[in-house]
Amino acid sequence: MAPVSLQAVRKVYGDIKVLHGIDVDIADGEFIVLVGPSGCGKSTLLRMIAGLETISAGDIRIGGRVVNELEPKDRDIAMVFQNYALYPHMTVATNMGFSLEHRGASKAEIAERVKWAADILDLSHLLERYPRQLSGGQRQRVAMGRAIVRNPQVFLFDEPLSNLDAKLRVVMRGEIKGLHQRLGVTTVYVTHDQIEAMTMADRIVVMNAGRVEQIGAPLELYDRPANLFVAGFIGSPAMNVLGGTIADSRFNAAGVSLPLPTGIGITGAARYGFRPEHLLLTPDGLPAVVSLVEPMGSETQVTMRLGEHAVVGVFRERVAARPGETIHILPDLNAVHLFDTKSGARIN
Amino acid sequence: MKTDLSPRLRVALYGLMCVLLIPFVFPTWWMVTSSVKPISDIFAFPPDLWPRRFDFSTYSRVFELQPFARQYWNSAYIAALVTAGTMVVSSMAGYAFARIRFPFSNTIFMVVLLGLLIPSEVTIVPLFQMFLRWGMINTHWPLILVPIFGAPSVFATFVMRQFFIALPGELEEAARVDGLGRFKIFWIIALPLAKPALGAVAIFTFLHSWNLYLEPIVFLSSTQMFTLPQALTQFTDAYGGAMWNVQLAAATMTAVPVLIVFIVAQKQFVEGLAHTGLKG
Amino acid sequence: MSDISQQKRPFWTIARKDAAAGYLFIAPQLIGIITFVLIPLGLVFYYSLHEWNVLANTFTFVGDANYQMLLRDPNLPPVLLASAIFSAGLVVVNMSLALLLAVLLDQKLKGIVVFRTLFFSPVVVSLVAWTIVWSFLLQANGGINGILQVFGIEGPNWLRTPTTAMISVVVVQVFKNVGLNMILFLAALQGVPKELYEAARVDGASRFKQFRRITLPMISPTILLTSIITIVGSLQVFAQIAILTKGGPGVSTTVLVYYLYQQAFQFNFFGYGSTLSILLFVIVAVLTFIQWQMRKRIVFYEN
Numbered sequence: 068m069a070p071v072s073l074q075a076v077r078k079v080y081g082d083i084k085v086l087h088g089i090d091v092d093i094a095d096g097e098f099i100v101l102v103g104p105s106g107c108g109k110s111t112l113l114r115m116i117a118g119l120e121t122i123s124a125g126d127i128r129i130g131g132r133v134v135n136e137l138e139p140k141d142r143d144i145a146m147v148f149q150n151y152a153l154y155p156h157m158t159v160a161t162n163m164g165f166s167l168e169h170r171g172a173s174k175a176e177i178a179e180r181v182k183w184a185a186d187i188l189d190l191s192h193l194l195e196r197y198p199r200q201l202s203g204g205q206r207q208r209v210a211m212g213r214a215i216v217r218n219p220q221v222f223l224f225d226e227p228l229s230n231l232d233a234k235l236r237v238v239m240r241g242e243i244k245g246l247h248q249r250l251g252v253t254t255v256y257v258t259h260d261q262i263e264a265m266t267m268a269d270r271i272v273v274m275n276a277g278r279v280e281q282i283g284a285p286l287e288l289y290d291r292p293a294n295l296f297v298a299g300f301i302g303s304p305a306m307n308v309l310g311g312t313i314a315d316s317r318f319n320a321a322g323v324s325l326p327l328p329t330g331i332g333i334t335g336a337a338r339y340g341f342r343p344e345h346l347l348l349t350p351d352g353l354p355a356v357v358s359l360v361e362p363m364g365s366e367t368q369v370t371m372r373l374g375e376h377a378v379v380g381v382f383r384e385r386v387a388a389r390p391g392e393t394i395h396i397l398p399d400l401n402a403v404h405l406f407d408t409k410s411g412a413r414i415n
Numbered sequence: 416m417k418t419d420l421s422p423r424l425r426v427a428l429y430g431l432m433c434v435l436l437i438p439f440v441f442p443t444w445w446m447v448t449s450s451v452k453p454i455s456d457i458f459a460f461p462p463d464l465w466p467r468r469f470d471f472s473t474y475s476r477v478f479e480l481q482p483f484a485r486q487y488w489n490s491a492y493i494a495a496l497v498t499a500g501t502m503v504v505s506s507m508a509g510y511a512f513a514r515i516r517f518p519f520s521n522t523i524f525m526v527v528l529l530g531l532l533i534p535s536e537v538t539i540v541p542l543f544q545m546f547l548r549w550g551m552i553n554t555h556w557p558l559i560l561v562p563i564f565g566a567p568s569v570f571a572t573f574v575m576r577q578f579f580i581a582l583p584g585e586l587e588e589a590a591r592v593d594g595l596g597r598f599k600i601f602w603i604i605a606l607p608l609a610k611p612a613l614g615a616v617a618i619f620t621f622l623h624s625w626n627l628y629l630e631p632i633v634f635l636s637s638t639q640m641f642t643l644p645q646a647l648t649q650f651t652d653a654y655g656g657a658m659w660n661v662q663l664a665a666a667t668m669t670a671v672p673v674l675i676v677f678i679v680a681q682k683q684f685v686e687g688l689a690h691t692g693l694k695g
Numbered sequence: 696m697s698d699i700s701q702q703k704r705p706f707w708t709i710a711r712k713d714a715a716a717g718y719l720f721i722a723p724q725l726i727g728i729i730t731f732v733l734i735p736l737g738l739v740f741y742y743s744l745h746e747w748n749v750l751a752n753t754f755t756f757v758g759d760a761n762y763q764m765l766l767r768d769p770n771l772p773p774v775l776l777a778s779a780i781f782s783a784g785l786v787v788v789n790m791s792l793a794l795l796l797a798v799l800l801d802q803k804l805k806g807i808v809v810f811r812t813l814f815f816s817p818v819v820v821s822l823v824a825w826t827i828v829w830s831f832l833l834q835a836n837g838g839i840n841g842i843l844q845v846f847g848i849e850g851p852n853w854l855r856t857p858t859t860a861m862i863s864v865v866v867v868q869v870f871k872n873v874g875l876n877m878i879l880f881l882a883a884l885q886g887v888p889k890e891l892y893e894a895a896r897v898d899g900a901s902r903f904k905q906f907r908r909i910t911l912p913m914i915s916p917t918i919l920l921t922s923i924i925t926i927v928g929s930l931q932v933f934a935q936i937a938i939l940t941k942g943g944p945g946v947s948t949t950v951l952v953y954y955l956y957q958q959a960f961q962f963n964f965f966g967y968g969s970t971l972s973i974l975l976f977v978i979v980a981v982l983t984f985i986q987w988q989m990r991k992r993i994v995f996y997e998n
């Protein structure tokens with residue numbers, strides 16, 4: 068177990084700049100999730116921590132030691148790959164013991180560690196099988212077994228669940244989280260699924276186009292997104308964002324005027340954001356014309372027109388309105404987010 | 416095209432294939448049967464599909480007329496060495512071209528591919544001069560060195576490269592994390608997974624070496640050193656006429672063992688070739 | 696601290712070590728290609744500018760004299776013609792037979808593997824052995840004429856008549872190697888997605904139309920690849936000619952490689968032999984280039 072620290076880490080492929088200076092400090096034993104849209108550089112960053120990609124500039128430290136020029140094997144990390152990367156020509160047991168074998172562990176020691184890992188992951192009955200004889204979930208567990216066998220300082224996961232079906236994904240999510248709680252090993256986990264990020268992370272690093280947009284605990288990102296990008300990326304369905312101007316303690320957007328939270332000292336152009344679940348149905352609210360109603364059982368998702376803007380609301384109560392009808396809504400003023408129009412940065 | 420066929424069409428197809436088979440199968444049959452006919456029966460009319468008299472002395476004559484056992488050994492050990500050597504050289508080169516990033520790798524690969532374009536006949540004259548200078552004429556070195564390192568191994572390198580390109584990169588990365596260096600990744604991970612491609616390469620290379628004809632007759636001059644293809648053409652009587660039955664006995668001994676190996680292992684043989692040759 | 700580590704970057708970075716491994720891995724092949732292909736290729740050109748008398752052991756620069764000789768060599772036009780006829784005949788017969796056999800083997804029939812094995816078997820029969828049997832079969836009093844005579848047909852002396860000699864060498868070569876192309880075609884046919892045929896059947900296309908409109912385009916990359924291999928291979932045919940006809944009768948089956956061999960190693964004209972090698976190289980290069988260009992036009996589909 069060890070802290071991991073990234074300082075001004077950059078990556079270029081020839082002329083293509085992929086990472087523009089990443090600073091992240093990961094505490095000992097922390098579960099960090101990197102999220103961001105496809106192509107933003109999450110895998111690249113993870114692979115740089117692993118030593119599978121060279122570091123163009125900056126420093127990566129594991130346990131206080133600069134590892135920039137260390138081979139992956141000397142960094143004391145273990146990685147779980149998206150497609151599991153199990154060696155097809157070796158049995159599950161050999162796969163799991165492989166790294167120990169190549170670090171000169173004795174046969175007895177290997178057998179003991181493999182048994183320990185297999186017990187934890189419920190793989191004991193599969194040890195003599197070959198990867199092709201396993202189901203997707205079992206392969207996933209073998210890949211994790213291979214990682215934990217060695218008791219490394221850091222676990223690295225690159226979208227390990229993306230090849231599983233939805234149900235299994237939820238199960239494995241729990242297993243990975245449980246494993247982390249049990250072993251307490253520093254973990255860096257890459258995903259583009261924000262639900263995975265929210266449910267698993269101690270802290271989330273939101274990345275976009277090779278930059279870190281925000282680092283924080285899941286609820287922190289949800290409650291106080293630092294900028295428009297994080298606001299739009301975290302939360303589903305996405306936050307409603309309206310462009311307009313602040314004047315006379317109101318926010319004026321096309322065709323609608325919204326109330327502001329108290330204590331907003333600024334005026335001029337801004338963006339006004341509220342999450343669908345923070346819309347309230349109230350008779351003295353603003354009129355909105357319903358265009359689509361999607362009952363989910365526990366809640367109801369309604370798409371409607373507010374002034375000239377399409378907004379989405381999620382309501383705990385069952386909404387009986389039909390398309391074309393008008394309902395009255397109001398954003399919860401404690402959960403309204405204001406952003407700068409140009410920089411996208413949060414201003415309230 | 417794989418629809419179920421009507422019984423009548425089925426019979427027609429079997430018939431067609433049987434007729435087409437004749438020129439593929441009959442020569443081998445004729446070779447084996449004629450090799451045990453006495454010389455007087457060899458041009459008998461009408462032709463005997465089954466020998467009317469057997470004369471197995473042709474087989475001992477083969478060994479009396481030439482150091483045939485020695486020549487057999489020459490061909491066998493050369494082919495074995497060339498096959499093993501080519502597998503090493505081309506799997507290493509194919510692996511590096513497919514998976515290792517190093518400056519100029521593409522340019523170098525293009526240069527190596529030139530070997531595919533240049534028939535070995537083009538370079539036979541200077542090769543002869545080079546081996547003459549090195550004192551290697553009438554030795555087996557040219558037949559071993561050139562195929563392993565020169566143009567003939569380029570095809571093998573190409574096949575291996577195509578195979579390794581398709582290997583998932585994650586496997587190698589997992590191996591690196593597990594503590595293997597380049598050489599061990601190649602040896603423990605990549606190569607064992609490349610068995611089908613290696614098999615195809617081995618087959619191609621062995622057959623190529625086993626069949627080599629121009630090179631032996633250019634480089635070798637004493638019967639002790641001859642390889643089988645060269646030896647096969649040397650069975651003539653005092654007047655230069657072909658001793659057909661003896662020659663066919665030698666040909667049978669050359670061809671049949673390989674044929675038997677092929678029939679036993681035909682599945683791996685054919686499918687190995689199909690799957691590596693195709694994805695070019 | 697960060698700056699210190701930046702300065703202390705070792706020379707042998709991970710990337711450099713790996714690149715060094717790469718060079719190490721390709722070294723045997725690269726050195727081999729330089730020694731046994733590139734240097735000889737340079738030497739061939741160098742020799743072709745010289746007159747080389749082996750007996751007198753003289754080696755004199757003659758400029759383009761050998762190339763002049765090439766242009767005036769009365770044997771060259773018939774040799775090139777023979778090469779062209781041989782290659783064209785071989786490619787056409789080989790490719791069409793290979794395709795026919797592949798289509799037959801692609802049918803759902805019991806025991807098809809036995810047929811596949813037998814059609815392929817000549818590929819693994821020693822080339823010289825195969826040629827010797829055919830030579831034996833094609834003798835004036837050999838097996839083929841024997842069989843023809845049973846049906847009352849007087850066969851020609853196959854290997855001693857110009858036309859039949861050429862046909863014979865082509866046929867012997869085709870049956871020897873057609874199995875290779877057959878297997879490649881078969882694999883390509885089996886790689887055509889079944890849905891395409893199903894869609895065509897729904898559209899009411901006949902079998903023949905399916906073949907022309909779906910099968911051929913889909914396997915055209917394989918056709919191109921095999922045609923390149925077959926043509927380049929056809930220019931290298933040597934053992935068959937040496938054993939069956941020795942280039943005769945006359946020069947009717949003297950293909951370029953055989954002529955080259957005669958000039959260089961039978962008559963010891965190394966200089967002129969080298970000039971012929973250059974010619975062979977140019978022909979192969981041009982043909983390959985043309986076929987590569989044709990890829991754009993002929994190949995409808997590429998993955």
Ligand SMILES: Nc1ncnc2c1ncn2[C@@H]1O[C@H](COP(=O)(O)OP(=O)(O)OP(=O)(O)O)[C@@H](O)[C@H]1O
Nearest residue numbers: 080083085103104105106107108109110111112259
């Ligand atoms: N070898 C390379 N050469 C050039 N560009 C590359 C290379 N590898 C990756 N990139 C680029 O780097 C960027 C980041 O890639 P990366 O794989 O890290 O994305 P990601 O965030 O993991 O995306 P995904 O969610 O799709 O996996 C991409 O724009 C990609 O095109």
Ligand SMILES: [Mg+2]
Nearest residue numbers: 109110111225
């Ligand atoms: Mg990724």
